[in-house]
Amino acid sequence: MILRSIECENFGRYQQQAFELRRGMNLIVGPNEAGKSTMVEAIPAVLFGSREVELYKPWGGKECSARLVFEGKGRTVEISRNLLTDEVHLVERDDLYHVLAEFQDRVSARGRGAVFQEYRALLQRLLGIGDEELFRATCFFGHQPREWTGEELAAKLRALVGSGAGQQDYGALMDRLLEEYFQLTRVNPWGRNKQQDRELELIDSELARLQDDDQQQPEITSQADHSRQASIDALEEEISRDRAEFERGAKYVEQVRNRSLAEPSADINETHSEPEPPPSENAIDDDFERRLADCGLPVNLSPQTPVILNEAAGIRRELAQLQRSLAAVQQTEKAIIKPSWRLLGGLTLFLAIVAGGAWLFDFHFGWVGAAASCLLLVVAVFGARQQIQANRQLGDCDKEQKKIEKAKAEVLSRQEQVSHRCEALGLPTSPVDLVRLEKLVEGNRQLLDEYWQRGENEDTTKATPVVSPDAKVPAEAKTDEITTLSAANELADLEQRLAEFEESLLQREAELEQLKNEVDSDSPSATVSNPDLKLLRQNRAKIEQRIVLLREAIEILAEAVDRYAKSDLMQLTSEVSRLFGRLTGGRYQEVRLDSNMHPELKVDSRRWQPAERFSRGTVDALYLSLRVALARVRGDGQSLPLVFDDPFVHLDQHRYNKALNVLEMAAAQGQIILLSHNQELAKRAARERWHVIALGGFQPAGVGTEESEHDGQLHLL
Known part of the structure; x- marks a missing residue:
């Protein structure tokens, strides 16, 4: 993209004047105060606005x-701005003058709103640069060129070097990940924590409040509430036990009734035919074993299996929680700041040397010694205080770690007991097999319930249940009673006793329901806090898991972007080293950029020195090389004109000639706008057929010119 024209309608000293530019080398020549710098300052003023409109x-x-x-790649971009009102009009057209994009609104140089962001994004897409600071650091070179300093500018330069589509996608993805991460928590593992609490901290506060309420609830509960709860627990246990006895008694009565009905028909048909044999128990067992094998379940699975599997799952969750707590304690221990005794020792040695020198040269030894002693005392107190604080923090971390280790040992002991129980029941002991078995049991629970219920029925047919409402009648007594009574009297007696037992059971269930209703009505908050507490803990676990995933994704993406940026920086430093070596006649062959994009030069093939330690002419040559090299290696393939305002002021004749050669080579692939008052440079422009704009009545000697339709411009013959 080249700059085709600058039209100064009312800008500085220019009124309704237009200046045409061309691809390649453009020289704007004129005496001092002819308006050269004012003309090119119109470029950033129109693009980004100006804070010094006056x-x-x-x-x-x-x-x-x-x-x-601007023109380039079959497109034309026209941008106009009223600097007093910041009214901007941008139009993009193709070769057939069809409008591809248009923007018109007020965009201030100090803007931060949505319109401002939209306009800057449009500049970034069309011209490749949407930031004024970056534009002046890469496309402008004046008497005091903008040096590459500061972390913000360094980040923009690194993005510009690798500003292809992939790099932009990485940046947008990183912004989205960071935004989502800091919506969940205020903890910043890469820098200073945020001040305002996020979702995780708010949930922690609510959990702490609910837990405090739960801890205070037993203290305010009366003795009557405790006794009532104990009565409820005892009654529930008794009802559960009697309900099981009632179900077994009902089954037994049903078996007696069926047997009494089957005996007369058996006596009548005894002389005619043999009764049809009942189904084989082995056949039923084989059918259950086949169905269990089809589901992947082992045969003879104990009814205690679901309980053991749930206990094993709970132990695994406890171990995972303890491991996370231990990792957090270890991270806190690493973050504890300890005093640097080596640095303090070096400072002490330095103060001793200073005091010794004062004594040796008799230079106010008393004052120097007193000052050194006071400073040493302050440093020692500071170091001791910091060490005491670090030791206290380390002690707290050690206590917390021992507490977690003790809890972990208890959980592991319980896990070992569960493993022994699994071995006794013929179950696997490895966590992977237990998880797989747990999923199979949950998916086939109905089949297993039928299998276990059949086993209970077989045990019931072999033993006589107790159905008395008051006392449990032994199986031997029931057998004696059956043998002494007739079948009809036995059945009637059993049905009556079963009905009485059921009535007693229903009365106790009604009593239990009434007690529970009283507890609920007396303490409504207890019925609400527990579900809320459970829900908050579940939400917190989900948020913690999401935070861990986001942190890992951010670190992986940052590492990938860093590797990608380093490869781009190697290409930039290689090109800068080549150009700068040519400018300096081979004196400086290697240039490198640190993490903040600050340039350094290699001296005598051994030592690296920062750029500010060299002469003004060397620094100018270095930043001129950096701008030319950056225009060549930009990752997005876009480029703007390079504007140089008297860049050769501090260069000697040799570097001056080399710099002109470098600029001419760069102009072959883009556009260079050079400002100068030098007549010799104007003569060279005539010989090399550059495009020249003369200002302030400047007429280079020996150069033939003719006026064009634009005032103040010369088309050299």
Whole structure:
């Protein structure tokens, strides 16, 4: 993308003047105060606005506006701005003058709103740069060129070097991940924590409040409530036991009734035919074993299996929670700041040397010694205080770690007991097999219930249940009673006793329901807090899991982006080293950029020195090389004109000639706008057929020119 024209409608000293530019080398030449810098300052003023509008507002004028026209890749971009109102009009057209994109709104240089972001994004897409600071650091070179300093500018430069589509996607993805992460928690593992609590901290606060309420609830509960709860527990246990006895008694009565009905028909048909044999028990067992094998379940599975599997799952969850707590304690222990005794020792040695030197040279030894002693005392107190604080924090971490280890040992002991129980029941002991078996049991619970119920029925047919409402009648007594009574009297007696037992059971169930209703009505908050507490804990576990996943994703993405950026920086430093070596005649062959994009030079093939330690001419040559090299290796393939305002002021003749050669080579692939007042440079421009714009009546000697339709421009012959 090249700059085709600058139209200064009311900008500085220019009124309704237009300046045409071309691809390649463009020289704007004129004496001092001819308006060269004012003309090129219209470029960032139109693109990004200006915070110093009064500098470019015409004297006595009420308007201040300018217009830029860019061309490239079959497109034309026209941007105009009224600097007093910040009214911007941007139009993108193709070769057939069809409008591809248009923007018109007020965009201030200090803006931060949605319109501002939309306009900057449009500049980034069309021109490749949407930030004024980055534009001046890469495309502008004045008497005091913008040096590459600061973390913010360094990040923008790194993004510009690798600003392909993939790099932009990485940046947008990183922003989304960080935004989602800090919506969940205020803890920042990569820097300072956020001040405002996020979702996780709010849930922790609510959990702490509910837990405090639960801990205070037993203290305010009366003795009557405790006794009532104990009565409920005892009654529930008794009802559960008697309900099981009632069900077994009902089955037994049904078997007696069926047997009494079957005996007369058996006596009548005894002389005619033999009764049809009952189904084989082995056949039923084989059918259950086949169905269990089809589901992947082992044969002879104990009814205690679901209980053991649930207990094993709970132990695994406890171990995972303890492991997370232990990791958090270890991370806290690593973050404890300890005093640097080596640094303090070095400072002590330095103070001793200073005091010794004062004594040796008799230079106010008393004052120097007293000052050194006071400073040493302050440093020692500070170090001791910091060490005591660190030891206290380490002790707290050690106590917490021992507490977690003790809890972990108890859980492991319980896990070992569960393993022994699994071995006794013929179940697997490895966690993977237990999880698989747990899923199979949950998926085939109905089949297993039938299998276990059949086993209970077989045991019932072999033993006589107790159905008395008051006392449990032994099986031997029941057998004696059956042998002494007739079948009819036995059946009637059993049915009557079973009915009485059922009536007693229903009365006790009604009593239990009444007690529970009284407890619920007396303490309504207890019925609400427990579900809320459970739900909050579940939400917290989900949020913690999401935070861990987001943190891992951010770290992986940051590492990938860093590797990608380093490869791009190697390409940039290679190109800068080549250009700068040519400018300096081979004196400096290697240039590198640190993590903040600050340049350093290698001296005598051994030592690296920062750029500010060299002369002004060397620094100018270095930053000129950096701008040219960056225009070549940009990852997005876009480029803007490079503007150089008298860049050779501090260069000697040798570097001056080399710099011109470098700029001419760079202009072959883009556009260079060079500002100067040097007549010799104007003569060279004539010889090399550069495009020249003369200002302030400047007429280079020996150069033939003719006026064009634009005032102040010369088309060299």
